[in-house]
Amino acid sequence: MHFSYTSAQQDMRKKVREFALTRVEPTSAERDELERFDRGIFDSLGELGWTGIPWPQAFGGGGADFLTYAMVIEELSRVCASTSVMLSVHTSLASWAIHTYGTDAQKQTFLLPMAGGHKLGAYCLTESESGSDAGAMRTTATKDGDFYVIDGSKLFVTNGGEAEVYIVFAVTNAMNKPRSCTAFIVEKGMEGLIFGTKEKKLGIRSSTTMELRFEGCRVPAENRLGPDGEGxxxxxxxxxxxxxxxxxxxxxxxxxxxxxxxxxxxxxxxxxxxxxxxxxxxxxxxxxxxxxxxxxxxxxxxxxxxxxxxxxxxxxxxxxxxxxxxxxxxxxxxxxxxxxxxxxxxxxxxxxxxxxxxxxxxxxxxxxxxxxxxxxx
Ligand SMILES: Cc1cc2nc3c(=O)[nH]c(=O)nc-3n(C[C@H](O)[C@H](O)[C@H](O)COP(=O)(O)OP(=O)(O)OC[C@H]3O[C@@H](n4cnc5c(N)ncnc54)[C@H](O)[C@@H]3O)c2cc1C
Structure with a gap:
C-alpha cells in the first residue's frame, strides 16, 4: 500500500490551488450573495484542460485518474463549493454516463466537447414524486419512428438552463417491470425542452438548480444512451x-x-x-x-x-x-x-x-x- 502522491498529482493540486485562490475565491462570496452562476469559470477550467480530467485524451480528456479528479474537486471546494459541484455533476455524472455507455458517435458528438469545456453537462433524475425513490419516476419517453417523445418534468437539476447536454431518465416500458427506464441525451435548444424557474437555495447558491419540463420533446433515437430499459x-x-x-x-x-x-x-x-x-x-x-x-x-x-x-x-x-x-x-x-x-x-x-x-x-x-x-x- 502506498500513501504517497505521484509528482503529477502533486503538481495538479498546486496548480488547482493557485487557480482556486486567484480565479474562483475573489468572487465566491459575491456570487453566493447574488446567486450568480459564472460560466466564465467553467470556460477557464476548460482552457486549463480540467473539464475532462479522467477521460482518455482521444476524447479530449486529461487521461488522469479519479484520485487526481477528486483532488481537483477538493481544492475547488476549499474556496467555492458551487464551482466544484458544477464540475462534479458535469464530470462524474453527465460525462461519465456518456463515456461509459455512449456509442463512438455519441462520444465524438458529446464527450469530446464536454471534456474540452465547450459544452456543460447536467443530470436529470429527480422528480416531484421521486427523489430518494428514483424508481417512482413518471417522466415518459414514447417511441415514435426514429424519435422518442419525452413528457414530464425533472427537479433540482444542477447546471440546469446553463448546460448544453442533459442526461435524462424516462420510463419507456412501464408495463414491463418496476424501475424500467431509459437514459437519453437531450440537447439544449431541442423543441419541447423548457427551462423552469431557478431555485433559491440555502447553500451552493452560485450553482444553478432548476426545474426542467419536457412537453412533447422529440429526441432522435440515436440520442438514446445505452440499451432500452437500462436507464x-x-x-x-x-x-x-x-x-x-x-x-x-x-x-x-x-x-x-x-x-x-x-x-x-x-x-x-x-x-x-x-x-x-x-x-x-x-x-x-x-x-x-x-x-x-x-x-x-x-x-x-x-x-x-x-x-x-x-x-x-x-x-x-x-x-x-x-x-x-x-x-x-x-x-x-x-x-x-x-x-x-x-x-x-x-x-x-x-x-x-x-x-x-x-x-x-x-x-x-x-x-x-x-x-x-x-x-x-
Ligand atoms: C442543491 C441541489 C442540487 C441537486 N442537483 C440534482 C441534480 O443535478 N440532478 C438530480 O436528479 N437531482 C438533484 N438534486 C436532488 C437530490 O438528489 C434529491 O433532493 C435527493 O435525492 C433527495 O430526494 P428528495 O429531495 O425528494 O427527498 P425525499 O426522497 O423526499 O426524502 C426526504 C427525507 O426522507 C428520507 N428518506 C426517504 N426515503 C427514505 C428511506 N427509504 N429510508 C430512510 N429515510 C428516507 C430522506 O433521507 C430525507 O431525509 C439536487 C438537490 C439539491 C438540494
Missing part, C-alpha cells in the same frame, strides 16, 4: 461515482472552514491556548479521515475495482464531517462566524447540502448496509 442501472452507477465527487467536495468544504478558523485564530488573541488547539486538531483529524476514505474510493475506481460501498461510506462520512466541522468553525469564531465576511457561515450552508444530494445520508446507510449484507452471503 435505472445507468442512473445508479452514475451516482456511485458521483458520490466520490461529493465526498471530495465535503472534504474540501471542511478543509476550507478549518483554514478560515486557523487564520482567524492567528489574529484573535482570545482564540489561542489548549482549548483552541484541541478543537482544531480534532477538526483536522476528522477531515483527514474523510480525505482518506474519499481517496480510497477514487483509487478503487481508477483500478477497476468495485467502489460503490466505499463511495457511499466516503460520502456519508465526509458530508457529516463537513457539517460538524463547519458548525464548530462558526462557534469558534463567535459572532464573527455568523457574518458573511467570515466565510464559515457560507461553508456551513454549503456543507449541509452535501448531506442531501446524490442520495441523502439516510439512503447512503441503506446502500452501505445492503452491500455489506450481500458481501457476507
Amino acid at each position: 435505472f442501472r445507468i442512473a445508479m452507477r452514475s451516482l456511485d461515482g458521483g458520490r466520490i465527487g461529493i465526498a471530495a467536495q465535503a472534504t474540501g468544504i471542511g478543509q476550507g472552514a478549518l483554514d478560515a478558523v486557523v487564520a482567524y485564530g492567528a489574529g484573535a488573541g482570545s482564540l489561542s491556548g489548549e482549548l483552541f488547539d484541541a478543537h482544531i486538531s480534532e477538526m483536522a483529524t476528522h477531515i483527514e479521515a474523510a480525505r482518506l476514505l474519499t481517496y480510497q474510493a477514487a483509487w478503487r475506481k481508477s483500478q477497476g475495482l468495485s467502489y460503490g460501498k466505499q463511495a457511499a461510506i466516503a460520502k456519508l462520512f465526509a458530508s457529516d464531517t463537513a457539517v460538524k466541522v463547519c458548525l464548530r468553525a462558526v462557534q469558534l469564531c463567535g459572532a464573527w462566524g455568523c457574518l458573511k465576511e467570515s466565510k464559515v457561515e457560507r461553508y456551513l450552508r454549503d456543507a449541509k447540502v452535501t448531506q442531501i444530494y446524490e442520495g441523502t445520508n439516510e439512503i447512503q446507510r441503506i446502500v452501505i448496509s445492503r452491500l455489506l449484507l450481500s458481501e457476507s452471503m
Whole structure:
C-alpha cells in the first residue's frame, strides 16, 4: 500500500490551488450573495484542460485518474463549493454516463466537447414524486419512428438552463417491470425542452438548480444512451461515482472552514491556548479521515475495482464531517462566524447540502448496509 502522491498529482493540486485562490475565491462570496452562476469559470477550467480530467485524451480528456479528479474537486471546494459541484455533476455524472455507455458517435458528438469545456453537462433524475425513490419516476419517453417523445418534468437539476447536454431518465416500458427506464441525451435548444424557474437555495447558491419540463420533446433515437430499459442501472452507477465527487467536495468544504478558523485564530488573541488547539486538531483529524476514505474510493475506481460501498461510506462520512466541522468553525469564531465576511457561515450552508444530494445520508446507510449484507452471503 502506498500513501504517497505521484509528482503529477502533486503538481495538479498546486496548480488547482493557485487557480482556486486567484480565479474562483475573489468572487465566491459575491456570487453566493447574488446567486450568480459564472460560466466564465467553467470556460477557464476548460482552457486549463480540467473539464475532462479522467477521460482518455482521444476524447479530449486529461487521461488522469479519479484520485487526481477528486483532488481537483477538493481544492475547488476549499474556496467555492458551487464551482466544484458544477464540475462534479458535469464530470462524474453527465460525462461519465456518456463515456461509459455512449456509442463512438455519441462520444465524438458529446464527450469530446464536454471534456474540452465547450459544452456543460447536467443530470436529470429527480422528480416531484421521486427523489430518494428514483424508481417512482413518471417522466415518459414514447417511441415514435426514429424519435422518442419525452413528457414530464425533472427537479433540482444542477447546471440546469446553463448546460448544453442533459442526461435524462424516462420510463419507456412501464408495463414491463418496476424501475424500467431509459437514459437519453437531450440537447439544449431541442423543441419541447423548457427551462423552469431557478431555485433559491440555502447553500451552493452560485450553482444553478432548476426545474426542467419536457412537453412533447422529440429526441432522435440515436440520442438514446445505452440499451432500452437500462436507464435505472445507468442512473445508479452514475451516482456511485458521483458520490466520490461529493465526498471530495465535503472534504474540501471542511478543509476550507478549518483554514478560515486557523487564520482567524492567528489574529484573535482570545482564540489561542489548549482549548483552541484541541478543537482544531480534532477538526483536522476528522477531515483527514474523510480525505482518506474519499481517496480510497477514487483509487478503487481508477483500478477497476468495485467502489460503490466505499463511495457511499466516503460520502456519508465526509458530508457529516463537513457539517460538524463547519458548525464548530462558526462557534469558534463567535459572532464573527455568523457574518458573511467570515466565510464559515457560507461553508456551513454549503456543507449541509452535501448531506442531501446524490442520495441523502439516510439512503447512503441503506446502500452501505445492503452491500455489506450481500458481501457476507
Ligand atoms: C442543491 C441541489 C442540487 C441537486 N442537483 C440534482 C441534480 O443535478 N440532478 C438530480 O436528479 N437531482 C438533484 N438534486 C436532488 C437530490 O438528489 C434529491 O433532493 C435527493 O435525492 C433527495 O430526494 P428528495 O429531495 O425528494 O427527498 P425525499 O426522497 O423526499 O426524502 C426526504 C427525507 O426522507 C428520507 N428518506 C426517504 N426515503 C427514505 C428511506 N427509504 N429510508 C430512510 N429515510 C428516507 C430522506 O433521507 C430525507 O431525509 C439536487 C438537490 C439539491 C438540494
